[in-house]
Amino acid sequence: MTEEMSHDILIVGGGAAGLRAAIAAAEVDANIDIAVVSKVFPMRSHTVSAEGGAAAVLREEDSLELHGFDTVRGSDFLADQDVVETFIEKAPEELIQLEHWGCPWSRDPDGRISVRAFGGMSVKRTVYASDKTGFHMLHALFQTSLKYTQIRRYDEWFVSSLLIEDGKCVGVTALDLETGQLHPIVAKAILLCTGGGGQIFPFTTNASIKSGDGMALAYRAGAALKDMEFVQYHPTGLPGTGILITEASRGEGGHLINKEGERFLERYIPGKMEMGPRDILSRAIMTEMNEGRAFEGEYGGYVHLDLRHLGEKIIDEKLPFVRELVVKYVGIDPVHEPIPVRPVVHYMMGGVSTDINGNTSIPGLLAAGEVACITLNGANRLGSNSLTECLVFGALSGRAGAQYAVDQKPVSQNAVRSLADKEQKRIAKHFLEKEGGTERVASLQEEMHLTMEQGCGVYRTGESLQESCTTLKKLRERFADVAIDDRGRIFNTDLRGALELEFMLEVAECIAHSALAREESRGAQSRLDFPERSDEKFLHHLLAYATPEGPRFEQQPVTITRWPPEERKY
Amino acid sequence: MSTIKITVTRYNPETSSEPFTQSYTIPYKEDMVVLDALNYIKNHVDGTLTHRWSCRMGVCGSCGMMINGDAKLSCATFLRDYYPGEVQVDPLAHFPVIRDLVIDMSDFMDKLVEIKPWIIRSEEKPLEEGEYLQSPDELDLYRQFSMCINCMLCYSACPVYGHDKSFLGPAAIALAHRYNMDSRDEGQDQRAEIIGSHEGIWECTFVGECTRVCPKHVDPAAAIQRTKVQLTKEYFISWIWPWGNR
Incomplete structure (x- = not known):
């Protein structure tokens, strides 16, 4: 490749956040030159594996206040509440936008977008496309992005470092996998949308590509990683493979059962049962395992997720992918047998520290989606907030990055x-x-x-x-x-x-x-x-900066607006 | 310990001009898929073995290859279906090979853009006015065709694409059909023009191999048949009513 690789905004990663950002940047101004650099073809990105849905207030019986409080309570009061407010306000229009772009959302008989129940959400507010929500969102975004000729893609290019000049981020070095050539690609703004790093753990729902690239790139370049201690275990993965069995299977009425045949959540979170948040449910299952009330299998302890009482019709209509996955990878049919499940690493609440527009502490470097910690999710993310997060903050930071780029001088190639x-x-x-x-x-x-x-x-x-x-x-x-x-x-x-x-x-x-x-x-x-x-000692974020001896920590206060911290009760 | 023999067709243009085969005997377990076998080889035996994969749950579309001659996703194909026999793994047929099991799919990526796989409307509804209503029945008209994961198995199985690379191919036509059938879309005529301008579609003889190998039951063969009917109808309308077929 001999032509100049220079752009206004360069987005690393082509999942939901990256593609939403690219389209948002394209809509700021048709003259903005946008690059999307991804180590895979964008439609392979891990967004594709998300199953359950995306949350937003779309119904009269729901309210922004309630979505906000659910999110803050779910976060164990570590979410920055100005971020939560922006999120809940922008979420509905983002999901409608995706509908306008062709996403095949599941529908009610009257033609409106359907909503389903999800853990930690007080009412039904999770929009879904059967149980392949991430797949459909990703393909709708990718296919829509194809109509913008100003988006230039570098498919199967692996970003190995950020280029920092005079304290500003001015580009990346990227390895073109097909040729093996390493190229500098310069840009006035660089937006990281590389997702999380579940592959750091042995047992994860995450795809092989989820190796924390963007977090490490930013960390090495001097940006802070925030709240990295918070790693989410999803309560229900298949033992062995770690394949995700969506929370929607509980949202649609599935039960968790131990070896004694008990719905054991009665002991842990009777008010919510299977609709409790992920951290509490994962701990409950681990406790059942530790105390000998779980089944033992080749891949360690597990409990049962029982869908049988839903019946074949509901399972096929609402959870066809769950049925397909379980039949294929476990060799049983959830219509007739309960599914073996155990907690599995799923999501990183922490990430590259950003402000509400996605800016990191390095000028010209932004981040959005799972790679970022804008702090929407605090100490625990609610299921179905992350797909929406990719849309809301992908769009915001795509626009912010594009606008920043317009005001910058071209980058020196030398x-x-x-x-x-x-x-x-x-x-x-x-x-x-x-x-x-x-x-x-x-x-x-x-x-x-x-x-x-x-x-x-x-x-x-x-x-x-x-x-x-x-x-x-x-x-x-x-x-x-x-x-x-x-x-x-x-x-x-x-x-x-x-x-x-x-x-x-x-x-x-x-x-x-x-x-x-x-x-x-x-x-x-x-x-x-x-x-x-301990709110007294730890109601703050932890910012980690790289030093040769390991991370150095700083504290950052939590932004509290409407919801004062209280005991987290369900 | 049980073992199984995996034979892989390999190719590295840096070191040889021709493909060659290499066999590996590796530990066998009943729950292993072909992808697990390839990863075992890559991690423990030979780090130069090159293949694409990501989600290992049959939805990202990366890991298509020929397994004992049939186009399959390697993450969804169990060794036990061949054991104690051997497993032969080749790159997907009908594509140029970049290296080992990695094929060049740029032809499809170009064709995907050509069919305009996005909602086309003369007027956009403002977001404040909410969603376009779409009944479950309207959704069902195109839902099946929206399940394509772009895994390329259908191109590998398609005899027409095998001899004529200008053919748009099963996945691209199925996706065009998906948007044509969507109640929110008005781009049918634009897409018909594009599809009609490619000769290949008339050569498709409804062998149905694309539908047989599709891991997501998209049924591209049905999409192609319906597209042909639509094109034929438009052709006749334009013939008997030449001043306006829109």
Whole structure:
């Protein structure tokens, strides 16, 4: 590729947030030159796997106030409430916009968009497209994006670093997988929409591409990662594979049952039962497992998700993908048998710290979607808020980035050239032309998985977290001795895997240290040595900055507007 | 421990001009899919083996390949269906190969844009006025055709695409049909012009291989048949009523 790769706004990632941002930027001004750089074809992005739905207030019986309070309570009062207010206000129009772009939302008999129940939401407000909501949203966004000729795509280009010049972000270096060439791509604004990093953990609903790339890119460049200790376990994944069984299966009336045949949630959250928030339900299932009331299988303990009483008709109409997945991957039919499920790593509430428009602390660098921590989700995200988050804040930051770009001078190519050469040499030296080296990417990844599961799981202690920190430090040192098998240029996925592991180790270290620093239990962070929430000491965000010795922490106050912190009761 | 033999057709233009095959004997478990086998090889035996994958739950569309001669998603194809026999894995047929099991799908990406897979309307309704009402029956008219995951299995199975790459192909026509059948869309005529200008569609003899291999039951063959009927109707209308067929 010889033409100049220079754009007004460059979006890294082509999932729901990235594509929504690209379209929003295109609609600011038809002359804005937009790039979408993605390590996969955009329609492969992990948004595709989201099943249950997207929340917004669309019905008369609902209210913005209630969606706001549900979100704040779900967050265990760590959400920034100005962000929540913007979110609930913009959510309805974003879902309508997607309807206008052809998303096949499920419909009521009168033709209106249907809504379903979801965990932690007081009323039915989750819009859905059967149980393939993410798939349909992603394809509607991608296909709609194709009509904007000013959006230039770099499909299967892997971003390896951010280019920082005079303290500003002015571009990226990206590896064109097909040719193996590393190119600098410059832009006046760079928006990260790369999603989370579930692959840091062994047992996750997340696709293989979810390696925390954007978080590590920003962290290395000097931006802060915020609230990284909060990792969401989804209560219902398939043992072994970790394949997601949507919360909508409980929203439609499914029951969780233990080995004794009890609906055990009665003991934990009788007011909400299966419609409780994810952190509480995941802990309940883990407790059942720890106390011997779960089933034991090849892949450890599990409980049953029983859909049988819904009947074949409802299952086929509302949950056809669940049926398809369970028949295929478990070999049973949920119409006739209960589904084995257990908690599984699903989502990262933390991420690159941004303000309400998606700006990070580095001028020219923005972030939106799961990679960002704008703080909508606080210590625990409610199911079906994240797809909407991608739309609302993808659009806002796409517009903000485009407007910022309009006011900027073109970026100097020369300074960038030397930065890019440096990155090229780094990759050659450490990977492609490396001599010696005894460590394998896959083995280091397995060891990272082990320590994250043992030390940073649903339940944590100071001791377990300290051990993870120590192990991760050693793994990062050992990574320097990694040797990849594949030294070729063309479509080198071995190299890509090594670069991803390097990202993951940094993000993993940040998670473990953040969890150690927060000496309280709040939302998804459950410290056995500090079982209570402490607003006195920890009603604030934790900002982590990279240093050679590990993360350095700063505190940031939580923005509270309408909903003063109170005991989180259901 | 039980083992299974996996033979992969490999190709690396940097080191050889011709594809070659390589066999691996790896541990076998009953719940393993072909993708697990490839990942085992990649992680533990040979890091140069190159394949695409992501969601491992049959919805991202990345991992299509020929498995014992049939176009399949490797994440949804169990080794137990072949065991104790061997498994032969090849890149998807009818596509140029970039490396090993990675095919070049840029032809499809270009065709996808051509059929205008977005809602076309002469007038947009303002967002403040809410959604376009669409009954469940209207949704059912196109829902099946909206399930395409762009996995390319249908192109691999299509004999017409095999000899004529100008054919728009099953997935692209099914997607055009999906928008044509959507009650919110008014772009049928624009798409008809595009589809009609490609000769390939008339060569489709309704073999139905595309529908047989589709992992999401999209039924592209039905979409193609209905599109042909629509094009024929428009042709005759324009012939008997040449001053206006819109």
